[in-house]
Amino acid sequence: MLRRRLIGILPVFLGVSLIVFVLLRLAPGDPLSLLVPDGSSQAEVERIRHEWGLDRSVPVQYWEFLKKATLGDFGESYKYREPVSKLVLERLPATVELALLSLLISTMVAIPIGIVSAVRRNSALWDHGTMSLALLGTSMPPFWLGIMLIIVLGGQLNLLPVGGRLTYGIELTHITGLYLLDSILTLNWEAFSDACRHIIMPAFTMGVVMAAMAARITRSSMLDVLGQDYITTARIKGLPERTVILKHCLRNSLCTIVTILGIQLGTLLAGSIIIETVFSWPGVGSLLIQAIGYRDYRVVQFTVLLFAFIYILVNLLLDFVYTWIDPRVRI
Amino acid sequence: MDIDQPIRHVDAVAFQFSRIKKRIFRKKYLKIYVGGSIFLALLFASLLAPIIAPHDPAKLDLTLKLLRAFESEDFILGTDNLGRDLLSRIIYGSRISLLIGVVSVLFAATLGALLGAISAYFGKYVDELIMKVVEIFLAFPFLLLSIVIMAFLGPGLTNIIIALVLSRWVQFCRLVRGEVLSIKGRDHVVAAKALGAKDMYIIVRHILPYTMPSLIVMCTFEVALVIIYESSLSFLGLGVPASVPTWGTMLAEGRTYMMAAPWLSVFPGLAIFVTVLGINLLGDGLRDVLDPRMRGR
Amino acid sequence: MEKLLEIVGLKTHFFLDNGVVPAIDGLDFWIGRGETVGVVGESGSGKSVTALSIMGVVPNPPGKTVEGEILFEGSDLLAYDAEQMRRIRGKEIAMILQDPMTSLNPVFTIGNQIAEVFMLHGGKSHPEAIEGAIEMLQVVGIPNPEKRVHEYPHQLSGGMRQRVMIAMALSCTPKLLIADEPTTALDVTIQAQTLALMASLKDRYKMAIMLITHNLGIVAEMCQRVVVMYAGKMMEEAEVESLFANPMHPYTRGLLRSLPGVDRKERRHQRLVAIPGIVPNLLNLPKGCRFSTRCEEHIGICKEEEPPLFARDRHRVRCWLMKD
Numbered sequence: 001m002l003r004r005r006l007i008g009i010l011p012v013f014l015g016v017s018l019i020v021f022v023l024l025r026l027a028p029g030d031p032l033s034l035l036v037p038d039g040s041s042q043a044e045v046e047r048i049r050h051e052w053g054l055d056r057s058v059p060v061q062y063w064e065f066l067k068k069a070t071l072g073d074f075g076e077s078y079k080y081r082e083p084v085s086k087l088v089l090e091r092l093p094a095t096v097e098l099a100l101l102s103l104l105i106s107t108m109v110a111i112p113i114g115i116v117s118a119v120r121r122n123s124a125l126w127d128h129g130t131m132s133l134a135l136l137g138t139s140m141p142p143f144w145l146g147i148m149l150i151i152v153l154g155g156q157l158n159l160l161p162v163g164g165r166l167t168y169g170i171e172l173t174h175i176t177g178l179y180l181l182d183s184i185l186t187l188n189w190e191a192f193s194d195a196c197r198h199i200i201m202p203a204f205t206m207g208v209v210m211a212a213m214a215a216r217i218t219r220s221s222m223l224d225v226l227g228q229d230y231i232t233t234a235r236i237k238g239l240p241e242r243t244v245i246l247k248h249c250l251r252n253s254l255c256t257i258v259t260i261l262g263i264q265l266g267t268l269l270a271g272s273i274i275i276e277t278v279f280s281w282p283g284v285g286s287l288l289i290q291a292i293g294y295r296d297y298r299v300v301q302f303t304v305l306l307f308a309f310i311y312i313l314v315n316l317l318l319d320f321v322y323t324w325i326d327p328r329v330r331i
Numbered sequence: 332m333d334i335d336q337p338i339r340h341v342d343a344v345a346f347q348f349s350r351i352k353k354r355i356f357r358k359k360y361l362k363i364y365v366g367g368s369i370f371l372a373l374l375f376a377s378l379l380a381p382i383i384a385p386h387d388p389a390k391l392d393l394t395l396k397l398l399r400a401f402e403s404e405d406f407i408l409g410t411d412n413l414g415r416d417l418l419s420r421i422i423y424g425s426r427i428s429l430l431i432g433v434v435s436v437l438f439a440a441t442l443g444a445l446l447g448a449i450s451a452y453f454g455k456y457v458d459e460l461i462m463k464v465v466e467i468f469l470a471f472p473f474l475l476l477s478i479v480i481m482a483f484l485g486p487g488l489t490n491i492i493i494a495l496v497l498s499r500w501v502q503f504c505r506l507v508r509g510e511v512l513s514i515k516g517r518d519h520v521v522a523a524k525a526l527g528a529k530d531m532y533i534i535v536r537h538i539l540p541y542t543m544p545s546l547i548v549m550c551t552f553e554v555a556l557v558i559i560y561e562s563s564l565s566f567l568g569l570g571v572p573a574s575v576p577t578w579g580t581m582l583a584e585g586r587t588y589m590m591a592a593p594w595l596s597v598f599p600g601l602a603i604f605v606t607v608l609g610i611n612l613l614g615d616g617l618r619d620v621l622d623p624r625m626r627g628r
Numbered sequence: 629m630e631k632l633l634e635i636v637g638l639k640t641h642f643f644l645d646n647g648v649v650p651a652i653d654g655l656d657f658w659i660g661r662g663e664t665v666g667v668v669g670e671s672g673s674g675k676s677v678t679a680l681s682i683m684g685v686v687p688n689p690p691g692k693t694v695e696g697e698i699l700f701e702g703s704d705l706l707a708y709d710a711e712q713m714r715r716i717r718g719k720e721i722a723m724i725l726q727d728p729m730t731s732l733n734p735v736f737t738i739g740n741q742i743a744e745v746f747m748l749h750g751g752k753s754h755p756e757a758i759e760g761a762i763e764m765l766q767v768v769g770i771p772n773p774e775k776r777v778h779e780y781p782h783q784l785s786g787g788m789r790q791r792v793m794i795a796m797a798l799s800c801t802p803k804l805l806i807a808d809e810p811t812t813a814l815d816v817t818i819q820a821q822t823l824a825l826m827a828s829l830k831d832r833y834k835m836a837i838m839l840i841t842h843n844l845g846i847v848a849e850m851c852q853r854v855v856v857m858y859a860g861k862m863m864e865e866a867e868v869e870s871l872f873a874n875p876m877h878p879y880t881r882g883l884l885r886s887l888p889g890v891d892r893k894e895r896r897h898q899r900l901v902a903i904p905g906i907v908p909n910l911l912n913l914p915k916g917c918r919f920s921t922r923c924e925e926h927i928g929i930c931k932e933e934e935p936p937l938f939a940r941d942r943h944r945v946r947c948w949l950m951k952d
């Protein structure tokens with residue numbers, strides 16, 4: 001079964017790479033402008049064009065790309081003249097750190113809120129109050145929330161740094177690339193508190209938007225399960241309400257909650273593009289936007305493929321989690 | 332049939348009763364009224380922009396640059412770095428945001444609904460093919476696909492609509508496919524088929540109308556989402572050209588003066604926030620009314 | 629006969645956006661120790677809500693028991709707090725729901741679901757409770773219980789699942805079993821088996837059964853006494869023989885006429901007659917007798933004043949025709 005799923009993913013991945021490749025190859029603006037020094041002769045331009053393989057037809061270029069990609073070679077960046085995989089993967093820990101922390105914040109807040117508001121349905125504070133907040137959260141453009149935080153906390157009150165991951169000059173040994181983890185591992189508390197101060201605003205911004213959505217879905221799924229007959233069965237057995245909710249109800253809602261995590265991951269990956277730009281966070285997302293600006297298409301291509309790859313893989317993983325949660329599900 | 336069947340029965344009876352009494356001003360419709368009013372107000376503001384905007388949004392006057400909000404009677408929300416009136420620009424900006432929101436969703440819904448219906452109706456390899464394409468599109472999370480498409484097409488009004496349609500049609504396709512799968516076995520469809528009606532006729536005439544309630548609800552939520560997407564793309568410089576006043580481009584410009592002139596960042600964002608909130612409220616309300624199963628969810 | 633459960637003036641109402649629905653509107657009846665009482669009526673007559681009210685699990689909001697007493701062995705369950713009530717549920721009073729396909733939790737094994745009752749009310753450890761579950765599965769006639777105990781509900785047929793529900797309900801040998809249409813969702817052949825099982829277990833455990841059904845055939849077979857409900861009120865109450873021989877309420881007569889008499893020779897050539905109309909809207913009950921809108925025998929007073937219960941020996945009926 002696992003094999004069938006993995007094989008089913010291959011065409012999807014090919015499709016994704018084809019779309020990205022073709023779109024970028026047909027894009028206006030020649031990446032040659034990055035490669036060719038000003039005032040080069042026509043012959044010089046042609047030589048460079050040939051050298052980078054840009055004179056061949058798009059299908060041939062795609063074929064070459066695929067051949068190399070299977071070996072892990074995604075080419076060199078036009079601008080930085082470095083392998084794009086190295087360039088992007090170097091910045092991945094920053095994105096992962098931000099994403100994990102936001103996911104942690106949003107999950108810890110959203111799922112309890114969703115459960116409580118379903119159980120206390122129609123209560124003014126627990127249901128209407130929290131759900132109104134959630135509606136506000138889903139209606140807020142995340143980048144605007146980020147800007148507002150920067151203006152108030154960073155500018156007016158001058159409490160938190162408004163960009164970057166670490167203040168310049170603070171030493172930190174890199175182990176995992178996740179600064180919070182690294183500073184704990186090396187017992188470097190100065191770096192830890194500094195990294196915390198840097199990450200709190202972007203993580204909160206991203207967390208708010210995700211939490212709002214997740215709380216709404218959790219509530220709706222819990223309400224659905226609360227109306228099922230087997231919940232009545234659990235009650236008439238004499239089970240305490242706590243057990244009814246936290247065991248019989250939550251276990252059945254877990255499938256939906258896991259689905260939320262999958263969707264959230266997508267929001268996270270792509271949301272990071274915007275949030276990283278707002279907070280000058282040196283992750284993959286902000287690199288992508290810079291690369292689009294420079295027409296450094298190989299970086300764009302690799303970044304998008306990487307995001308899609310992570311997204312597909314995690315969702316595949318979640319499919320297996322379902323089978324563990326719900327014995328009826330067979331992949 | 333389950334344990335709370337009599338309760339459901341009571342509910343159904345109560346529902347019929349309410350229809351007889353036709354009490355319009357019920358709590359149930361509150362969200363529709365509030366959300367709908369916000370949306371209508373915005374629609375009028377955008378249509379009547381030339382009349383209600385106090386200034387020409389494009390008029391530059393460097394002597395009036397960066398006037399603070401609420402300090403000048405003439406420029407209530409202040410001016411930007413080129414001395415343009417912020418309020419007028421926000422009013423004109425609503426035109427582009429609403430236009431993009433509504434038009435992209437209409438196209439995406441039409442494309443998605445048709446493909447979804449075809450996929451479910453014909454089944455077999457048609458379904459498999461369309462679903463594979465859907466799966467490919469779904470592999471791009473959130474607005475990643477829009478970002479790629481805009482990187483390829485370059486900024487522009489038509490381009491951004493294309494980018495948004497291409498990244499949102501999938502949602503409609505999946506919704507409609509699911510609905511059609513459950514509708515296509517119903518008696519009236521089977522009867523129409525038995526009478527020799529053409530497939531496309533059956534789809535358009537006998538199947539799609541039944542998906543309308545959930546489609547309308549989804550469209551509403553999608554308009555809200557697309558407005559956020561558009562502003563995000565414009566903010567990243569991947570939306571409409573910077574010269575067109577949309578809320579997203581205004582925020583991008585305001586970002587440069589974030590600390591010195593925060594009003595340039597506050598008000599365009601507030602405009603997006605209120606608009607999206609209104610449309611989301613409308614969507615919540617419509618869902619409660621059109622889909623009683625989902626009431627209060 | 630000693631009264632095990634007595635319901636006095638029970639009112640359970642549902643508070644909806646557009647009004648209060650009196651799903652149970654003043655109900656009085658009792659069940660004796662070891663007795664089987666049938667509760668019959670159309671959908672929406674308040675049978676299931678009665679069961680939920682006794683168990684104290686009426687979905688709240690919007691439902692709430694607003695008045696009355698539910699005396700179980702002499703003490704009022706409505707005065708119990710949540711914890712006391714919890715100890716009654718599943719231990720003293722158990723209940724079987726209508727649809728076995730949806731009333732078992734799909735993500736736990738049936739063994740775990742039965743074991744839960746043993747652990748909760750019997751204070752047993754998990755392995756002991758699983759042993760108990762296997763024993764109960766054997767009692768309800770599920771073959772191969774040692775294997776079945778580790779299976780999930782979706783691996784069992786509807787009839788088997790209802791047996792699991794019965795096993796779960798009987799684990800703590802309750803004094804009263806409430807069965808809410810226990811066979812409606814099952815195939816006809818399985819129905820008979822399930823009823824036979826319930827009858828034999830009733831003798832074995834000496835418990836009382838409150839059997840909710842709309843099938844008078846089942847009532848004739850299983851019950852000693854019958855309560856006929858209509859739109860939240862009791863219309864007639866009698867011993868089974870008396871009710872079938874001499875139905876006093878026009879509604880009861882209507883129900884009996886709509887029953888196909890397979891084994892009754894004298895009925896073979898009669899047409900089945902449906903009661904005209906539908907149960908009235910509980911938000912907008914007619915004035916006077918609530919059955920008057922559908923009653924073919926109604927007289928002047930029926931549309932004016934609600935009839936009280938008239939007693940004839942041990943036969944009680946709520947109809948003006950029985951006034952004298």
